[in-house]
Amino acid sequence: VRCLSDYDEFALIARIERAFRDQRSPQIVLGIGDDAALVRPRRGEDLVVTTDALVEGVHFRWETQAPVTIGRRALNVNLSDLAAMGARPLGFTLALAAPPSLPIRRFGETVRGLALAARRYGCPLVGGNVSRARELSLSVTAFGAVKAGRALTRRGARPGDRLFVTGTLGGAALALARAEAGRGRIRRAPEPRLRAGQALARMRKCGPCIDLSDGLVADLEHLLEGGPSGRRLGAELNARGLPYATGLRAQAARLGLDAEALATAGGEDYELLFALRASCASAKVLTRRLQVAVTEIGTVVSRPGISGLSRIARAGWRHF
Amino acid sequence: VRCLSDYDEFALIARIERAFRDQRSPQIVLGIGDDAALVRPRRGEDLVVTTDALVEGVHFRWETQAPVTIGRRALNVNLSDLAAMGARPLGFTLALAAPPSLPIRRFGETVRGLALAARRYGCPLVGGNVSRARELSLSVTAFGAVKAGRALTRRGARPGDRLFVTGTLGGAALALARAEAGRGRIRRAPEPRLRAGQALARMRKCGPCIDLSDGLVADLEHLLEGGPSGRRLGAELNARGLPYATGLRAQAARLGLDAEALATAGGEDYELLFALRASCASAKVLTRRLQVAVTEIGTVVSRPGISGLSRIARAGWRHF
Numbered sequence: 001v002r003c004l005s006d007y008d009e010f011a012l013i014a015r016i017e018r019a020f021r022d023q024r025s026p027q028i029v030l031g032i033g034d035d036a037a038l039v040r041p042r043r044g045e046d047l048v049v050t051t052d053a054l055v056e057g058v059h060f061r062w063e064t065q066a067p068v069t070i071g072r073r074a075l076n077v078n079l080s081d082l083a084a085m086g087a088r089p090l091g092f093t094l095a096l097a098a099p100p101s102l103p104i105r106r107f108g109e110t111v112r113g114l115a116l117a118a119r120r121y122g123c124p125l126v127g128g129n130v131s132r133a134r135e136l137s138l139s140v141t142a143f144g145a146v147k148a149g150r151a152l153t154r155r156g157a158r159p160g161d162r163l164f165v166t167g168t169l170g171g172a173a174l175a176l177a178r179a180e181a182g183r184g185r186i187r188r189a190p191e192p193r194l195r196a197g198q199a200l201a202r203m204r205k206c207g208p209c210i211d212l213s214d215g216l217v218a219d220l221e222h223l224l225e226g227g228p229s230g231r232r233l234g235a236e237l238n239a240r241g242l243p244y245a246t247g248l249r250a251q252a253a254r255l256g257l258d259a260e261a262l263a264t265a266g267g268e269d270y271e272l273l274f275a276l277r278a279s280c281a282s283a284k285v286l287t288r289r290l291q292v293a294v295t296e297i298g299t300v301v302s303r304p305g306i307s308g309l310s311r312i313a314r315a316g317w318r319h320f
Numbered sequence: 321v322r323c324l325s326d327y328d329e330f331a332l333i334a335r336i337e338r339a340f341r342d343q344r345s346p347q348i349v350l351g352i353g354d355d356a357a358l359v360r361p362r363r364g365e366d367l368v369v370t371t372d373a374l375v376e377g378v379h380f381r382w383e384t385q386a387p388v389t390i391g392r393r394a395l396n397v398n399l400s401d402l403a404a405m406g407a408r409p410l411g412f413t414l415a416l417a418a419p420p421s422l423p424i425r426r427f428g429e430t431v432r433g434l435a436l437a438a439r440r441y442g443c444p445l446v447g448g449n450v451s452r453a454r455e456l457s458l459s460v461t462a463f464g465a466v467k468a469g470r471a472l473t474r475r476g477a478r479p480g481d482r483l484f485v486t487g488t489l490g491g492a493a494l495a496l497a498r499a500e501a502g503r504g505r506i507r508r509a510p511e512p513r514l515r516a517g518q519a520l521a522r523m524r525k526c527g528p529c530i531d532l533s534d535g536l537v538a539d540l541e542h543l544l545e546g547g548p549s550g551r552r553l554g555a556e557l558n559a560r561g562l563p564y565a566t567g568l569r570a571q572a573a574r575l576g577l578d579a580e581a582l583a584t585a586g587g588e589d590y591e592l593l594f595a596l597r598a599s600c601a602s603a604k605v606l607t608r609r610l611q612v613a614v615t616e617i618g619t620v621v622s623r624p625g626i627s628g629l630s631r632i633a634r635a636g637w638r639h640f
Contacts, residue, residue, distance in 0.1 A: 029366055029471075030471070030473060033474075034405070034473050034474050034475075035370065035401040035404040035405055035473075035474065035529075035530060035531060036368045036369055036370035036401045036402060036404070036405045036407070036464075037368070037369045037370070038366045038367070038368060038369075038405075038466075038471055039366065039367040039368075039369060040366050040367070040468060041361055041367060043363065046349060046358045046359065046360050047358070047359040047360070047361060047367055047463075048356045048357070048358060048359075049356055049357045049358075049359060049411075049413060049446060049447060049461075049463065050355065050356035050357070050413070050447060051413035051414070051415050051447055051448050051449050051459075051461060052415070052449050053415040053417065053449050053451055053459065055417055055451045055452065055453050057454075058451055058452050058453065059451070081355040081356045082356060084355040084356070085354070085355055085356045085358075087356070091369075093369060093370070093371035093461050094371070095371050095372070095373040095415065095459035095461075097373065097375055097457060097459075126369060127369060127370060127371055128371050129371050129372050129373050129459070131373055131375045131378055131379070131457075132375065132378050133375050133378065133453075133454075133455060133457060134377075134453075134454040134455055135453065135454055137417060137451075137453060137457065137459075139371075139373065139415035139417075139449070139457075139459035141369075141371060141413050141415075141461035143367075143369065143463075144356075146358075148360060151349075151350070151358055153350060153354050153355075154353075154354050154355065155354075209355075210355060211355060
């Protein structure tokens, strides 16, 4: 099996360049191949920058995920952060580190996954770096643009705000649990809610927004920390109204897992969680505007703490 | 010895935040702590983006370099890319991966090095990501601003152009060789030539520019690939006129090394190499304008290939 040690650094960089060759953007003045890339924001736009890395053995295992899915996921989790700010993607850089023993096929498929996601969401690769390391890691920095002053931050929740979430919950945690139990690989990469975030940023009286990477409870806590003058707020959730992923209850039972825990603490769903003033649109109207299913899941209250769930579970996610 | 496994991810992130707490920039609208950072370029500016990573065992070893130097270097090599584009730094993101067994002191010193460099060059940390891994890696993405259309690229060399280099050559390779021979640790991080690059970008009739990371010969070849309509050009160098680092010849001899090879193939000097039309300023005038010693080292010629050196040595740098 041919592996990375059969190639030199420049040959690998050339392979990456080829995978992205036909991807262009009018706002990328200068792409791959110089000391740095040049991005030209439109007038009156702020630039949005986010960094997230996937590391082999920490964020994925080859046994449970196809390389192309790993590649797509590496970009999509970053695009999800852009979505949570209401931004339009402009481009990304990649710092790729890989062991010399990595089969070139796996490398190629991973890069292909990145290129597929880049094309799908209009976010070309503009630069990067390739290095040897003891395990594969994909450090992505994505940048996007948003009208100045209109970015969706995590701040600004107020008591009385209604809480909404896009899409469904628990699907990612279920897929991971199934894969770890040897019942099939993870096939789907998270879908960044870019259109939804951009539509939210255009709305007036829009409250805070965050993407669900650590799980509903953990990320809701981040939103509740951003109340007026930094005050910590609380939330009353409607556990029965949570939008469970299809088949979550039945499949969780089969694995001996609790569906509510998967949906509230599982993490990695990459849906948007946001708050709106009480007078704002209903879930039905939002579903149309955001072009994705939107569910109202509860209300922001003054008293700190989250109520309404059978139990407050947090993802046991420890990196160290 | 306390090490990273005694801390959770959020505690480590909090430590990083503290190291950068007092660093602000008027163009960073939103820094660490949200889904993404917000950067506001001035009107008529292009955004410059570059990514470079340092990996333990590949780009540095703890035995030969102090952690604070490793941290400074991780940012400075990126700032050097901004310098080579003529850009002013705006901020950077960091994807840090580290083994749980890393002593917390080493982690803290590395972060301190990053913060020192960030303060010195006015480039605050605006976001990032911390993860477990089998070795330390610091993936930095730095961004800066340059007047639209005035960035210094690698393209545009013409036959007859005069070639210049800032500072001195061979010092980094000598320090590395000394350290590997057990004669003292590497103490200095490369100094990004930001003022020089910005001054160059303000000049008219300015040709291409690159920073010396792979070595004079390898990086000069990159410049010579960027001739009119992609034509490959050549260069005649004046080997006797190369600005050797102080003591290079004597110390190289002591280690049994060739001074010219260190200066032309050693790499990592992070000086600027640039070409100017023949009618442009002399090295003396440039030294004043760029606020750093500038040496004229040769001329661009039509015929591909580099002549004038005793031998054409290339760094034996292979990542895989």
